[in-house]
Amino acid sequence: MEKNKNPLSPHLQIYRWHVSSLLSISHRIVGVLNIFIITLISIWALYLLFGENKYELIRIFLKSYFGKFFIISICWTFSFHILNEIRHIAWDLGYGFDLKVAKVTGVLVFIGSFILTLVFFLVGKYFI
Amino acid sequence: MTKFNLPQNSKIEVGEYYKDKKNSRNLRKVNIYRWDPSSDKNPRIDTFEVDMDNCGPKVLDILFKIKNEIDPSLTFRRSCAHGVCGSCAMNIDGVNTLACIKSHTDINGELNVYPLPHLKVVKDLIGDLTNLYKQYESIQPWLKVEQTGEEKIELNQSQKDREKLDGHYECILCACCSTSCPSYWWNGEKYLGPAVLLQAYRWINDSRDDDKKARLKKVADELKLYRCHTIMNCTNSCPKGLNPAKAIGSIKKMLATS
Numbered sequence: 479m480e481k482n483k484n485p486l487s488p489h490l491q492i493y494r495w496h497v498s499s500l501l502s503i504s505h506r507i508v509g510v511l512n513i514f515i516i517t518l519i520s521i522w523a524l525y526l527l528f529g530e531n532k533y534e535l536i537r538i539f540l541k542s543y544f545g546k547f548f549i550i551s552i553c554w555t556f557s558f559h560i561l562n563e564i565r566h567i568a569w570d571l572g573y574g575f576d577l578k579v580a581k582v583t584g585v586l587v588f589i590g591s592f593i594l595t596l597v598f599f600l601v602g603k604y605f606i
Numbered sequence: 607m608t609k610f611n612l613p614q615n616s617k618i619e620v621g622e623y624y625k626d627k628k629n630s631r632n633l634r635k636v637n638i639y640r641w642d643p644s645s646d647k648n649p650r651i652d653t654f655e656v657d658m659d660n661c662g663p664k665v666l667d668i669l670f671k672i673k674n675e676i677d678p679s680l681t682f683r684r685s686c687a688h689g690v691c692g693s694c695a696m697n698i699d700g701v702n703t704l705a706c707i708k709s710h711t712d713i714n715g716e717l718n719v720y721p722l723p724h725l726k727v728v729k730d731l732i733g734d735l736t737n738l739y740k741q742y743e744s745i746q747p748w749l750k751v752e753q754t755g756e757e758k759i760e761l762n763q764s765q766k767d768r769e770k771l772d773g774h775y776e777c778i779l780c781a782c783c784s785t786s787c788p789s790y791w792w793n794g795e796k797y798l799g800p801a802v803l804l805q806a807y808r809w810i811n812d813s814r815d816d817d818k819k820a821r822l823k824k825v826a827d828e829l830k831l832y833r834c835h836t837i838m839n840c841t842n843s844c845p846k847g848l849n850p851a852k853a854i855g856s857i858k859k860m861l862a863t864s
Contacts, residue, residue, distance in 0.1 A: 485616035485641055485649050487697075487733055489723035489791050494700030498838035499788070569836050572859050575852035577841055 497584040505562045508555045515552050550599060557594035561587045608792045621650030624676050630657035635716040636668055638680065641727050649727065652677070665698050666705040668717070669731075681730035689845060692780030696721055696731050702782035702843040722785035724794065735781055741798050742779065745806045745825065750817040767813035774808035774853060776846050777801065783840035783850045789833045797833035798825070800840035800850030807853040810860070826861050834858075 525533050539545045565583050568574045574583055612618075621640055626633055633655045641649035654672050661671050666684060673680045682705070684694040689707035696705055697720040699713045710717060725733030751761065784790050784799035798806070803825070810821050825831050831854070840850040 483615065484643065484726040484728065484734070486613055487639070487721040487723055487725050487727050488612060488616070488618060490610055490788070491612065492697060492700060492718070492720050493723055493786065493839075496839065496842050498836075498842065502835060502837040566836065569855055570858065570862075572855055575841070575849055575855055577838075577849070580838055580841075580851075 497581050501562060501584045501587065505559065505566075508559050511555055512559055515555065519552075550595065553595040553598040554591060557598065558587070558591035561590050561594065615648060617648055619648050619650045621652040624652065624654045626655035626657060628657065630655075630659060632658040634658045634668075634710075636672065637716055637718045638669075638672070638731070639720045640680075640730050642679075643729055663709050663711065664706055665708045665710050665717070665719070666694055668710055669705060669719070681732060683732055690778065692778035695780035695782045695785075695845075697723055702786045704780060704782070704845040707845060722781060724791040725785060733785070737794060738781055738784055738799065738801065741802045742805065745798070745802055745809070745821070746817075747805050747809060749809075749812065750815055752816045761814045763813055770811050770813070771808060773848055774804055774811065777804055777808070777848055778846060779805075780845065782843045782845055786839040786843040787834075788837055788839065789835060793829060793833050796829040798830050800834070800854065803831065803834070803857065804848065804850040804853040807857050810857065822857070822861060822864065825857060831857060831861075 522536055525536050540549065565574065565587055568583075574580060618639070636654045636656050637651050638654065639649060640652050654676055656668055656671060656676075661667055666687060669680065669682055669684075673682075682694065682696070684706065685691040686693070687706045689704050692704065694705040695702060697718075698705060698708050699718055702722055705719075719731065721727055721731045721733045722735075725735065728734050749761075753759065753761070779801060781801055783804075784801040787800055789797055790799040806821065806825050809815055810818055810825075815821075834851070834854045836851055836855070838851050841848075841852070844850065
């Protein structure tokens with residue numbers, strides 16, 4: 479067929495990103511990351527069963543700078559996913575489709591995810 | 607498998623540079639996607655220097671100016687030039703819109719004009735929308751009634767029921783929304799896309815239509831409907847200010863509650 483030889487017009491390469499599309503793709507990426515992170519947390523919990531000596535390894539990791547960075551990153555991925563999921567639930571109920579509302583809630587989710595991370599961090603540090 | 611890159615024959619090359627010959631003062635660079643079906647070459651981006659002192663306010667005016675004064679082979683669709691027909695839909699400055707109602711003064715810097723994304727290019731700025739029209743036909747966009755016509759009774763509609771169609775009947779099928787949707791890029795063969803789903807909703811929502819249940823059943827499909835992930839590129843691009851994302855959300859809600 480001759481028609482199929484025609485070129486495909488550019489898409490991802492040229493299309494401008496909006497708040498909503500950026501959040502949509504990051505929601506997916508963070509969702510996949512969270513699956514791996516939950517697996518890691520499960521392994522972490524598993525190490526509790528292996529006794530004190532083995533658990534010491536985890537403790538050393540968490541005390542290191544990378545460990546701390548890792549934990550704070552986890553707080554962010556979960557905060558972001560939870561908040562954006564609330565947005566999706568609102569959409570499923572039929573609310574928040576208005577262009578301005580969707581943009582404002584998107585920005586709120588992004589800012590809120592950092593605030594929630596901070597809250598997680600502070601609660602973890604001073605109350606637990 | 608989803609292909610994020612352009613196929614080999616669609617890679618864009620640098621094209622010609624048309625310098626202004628009249629020593630105009632107020633010049634603007636306009637980059638336009640070109641592809642000539644009669645040659646075997648890849649698509650290219652031609653750059654035109656356009657004299658903005660003698661040019662109308664819309665992007666379509668620029669395209670006409672280039673076609674009339676610089677390169678008559680530039681090909682694009684247009685008809686009404688008033689945002690009613692939907693012919694001149696194209697990707698301007700990274701967003702799909704109608705060239706005839708998009709003001710070029712809103713855009714800073716160089717002006718980039720491409721055809722609607724992820725379509726087979728027919729020539730220059732014209733994309734092949736056959737698939738979209740087929741999908742539009744598949745939702746049977748006409749009134750289906752049990753009346754035979756012999757009854758000679760008018761199909762009345764209350765003002766309230768008529769208002770339910772506002773925000774849907776205005777769609778001009780320019781395809782800006784569907785071709786802005788990443789889900790439609792990757793699953794265009796099966797996913798109906800925002801334009802067609804907005805129309806599907808318009809007919810589901812029509813109080814005079816007797817086929818509501820069958821229409822809903824037909825559209826309720828993992829690929830046809832639920833490929834919408836509320837990315838909202840459709841609503842962001844609609845030149846008529848409609849909200850296809852909301853219409854799709856309403857269909858989903860109807861299916862969940864019925």
